[in-house]
Amino acid sequence: MTADDFGFSHGVNHAILRAHQEGIVTHASLMVTGDAAAEAVALAKANPGLSVGLHLVLVSGRSALSPSEIPDLVDRNGRFPWGPVRSGLRYQFGRSARAQVRREIRAQLERFLRTGLPLAHVDGHLHMHLHPFVLSCLAEMAGELGIRTVRLPLEELGANLAFDRRSAARKVVWHWIFGRLRRHGERRLRSVGIAFADRVYGLLQTGRVTEEYLLDLLPRIRVSVAEIYCHPDASLPGEARNGPPRAGLRELEAVTSRRVREAVEACGFALAGDPGTASRGLARSARS
Numbered sequence: 001m002t003a004d005d006f007g008f009s010h011g012v013n014h015a016i017l018r019a020h021q022e023g024i025v026t027h028a029s030l031m032v033t034g035d036a037a038a039e040a041v042a043l044a045k046a047n048p049g050l051s052v053g054l055h056l057v058l059v060s061g062r063s064a065l066s067p068s069e070i071p072d073l074v075d076r077n078g079r080f081p082w083g084p085v086r087s088g089l090r091y092q093f094g095r096s097a098r099a100q101v102r103r104e105i106r107a108q109l110e111r112f113l114r115t116g117l118p119l120a121h122v123d124g125h126l127h128m129h130l131h132p133f134v135l136s137c138l139a140e141m142a143g144e145l146g147i148r149t150v151r152l153p154l155e156e157l158g159a160n161l162a163f164d165r166r167s168a169a170r171k172v173v174w175h176w177i178f179g180r181l182r183r184h185g186e187r188r189l190r191s192v193g194i195a196f197a198d199r200v201y202g203l204l205q206t207g208r209v210t211e212e213y214l215l216d217l218l219p220r221i222r223v224s225v226a227e228i229y230c231h232p233d234a235s236l237p238g239e240a241r242n243g244p245p246r247a248g249l250r251e252l253e254a255v256t257s258r259r260v261r262e263a264v265e266a267c268g269f270a271l272a273g274d275p276g277t278a279s280r281g282l283a284r285s286a287r288s
Contacts, residue, residue, distance in 0.1 A: 007034030053121030
């Protein structure tokens with residue numbers, strides 16, 4: 001299981017550490033430009049069983065390059081000022097913006113490599129790594145910068161709606177959009193030998209990866225390799241949250257639940273942690 005937003009805040013960092021030490025989290029996705037990125041790197045080095053990849057930030061966060069180097073992407077404070085839709089259009093159709101996006105992607109990858117941590121995977125904040133131009137940049141840089149695994153969300157809409165019909169219209173739209181992005185991503189990543197999991201769960205249950213959800217989901221997984229991602233947050237006073245109120249705490253409780261760990265084992269899964277494969281979360285154990 002993967003915990004996103006490592007480095008976002010001290011509360012997120014310590015929630016991820018607890019989720020790893022006491023729960024089922026084996027991977028974390030690092031925001032190299034996050035407010036608590038240095039602390040996250042130190043925690044990862046002190047806990048080598050936690051594999052870490054890059055959580056690429058191209059929207060709703062801070063850039064690695066200075067505003068003068070990427071003026072079409074960030075404001076004067078070095079923050080990406082737009083949401084994913086407006087940013088995606090700019091990245092698709094703005095020639096100068098595309099050149100700056102390419103430089104920013106490289107800068108974040110190089111900053112990650114300078115930490116000395118092995119690059120376990122690449123994914124993106126608000127899934128902007130799935131934007132066709134961004135994904136092509138990652139594919140082009142893969143050999144040089146050691147990208148071996150990338151997240152491609154794919155989950156079963158009907159089963160999710162049977163469990164939780166809240167936000168049904170949004171889920172239907174997201175399933176269609178991300179299904180198309182998945183198909184494009186599969187072709188592009190296969191062409192350069194980048195791995196991806198058979199299924200990736202979390203998109204349709206964003207902010208609601210609860211114990212109840214995991215206990216419903218685990219017995220339904222039929223593939224050999226699956227990733228589930230979450231956003232645990234200990235919500236320290238005075239810090240920004242990385243999701244709706246108390247959502248991070250509920251997700252932390254879920255991934256440290258004894259019942260969930262027992263379900264993982266009962267369903268024949270092993271917690272996978274090899275940064276050189278697509279096994280970023282759950283892999284069928286030999287006895288399954």
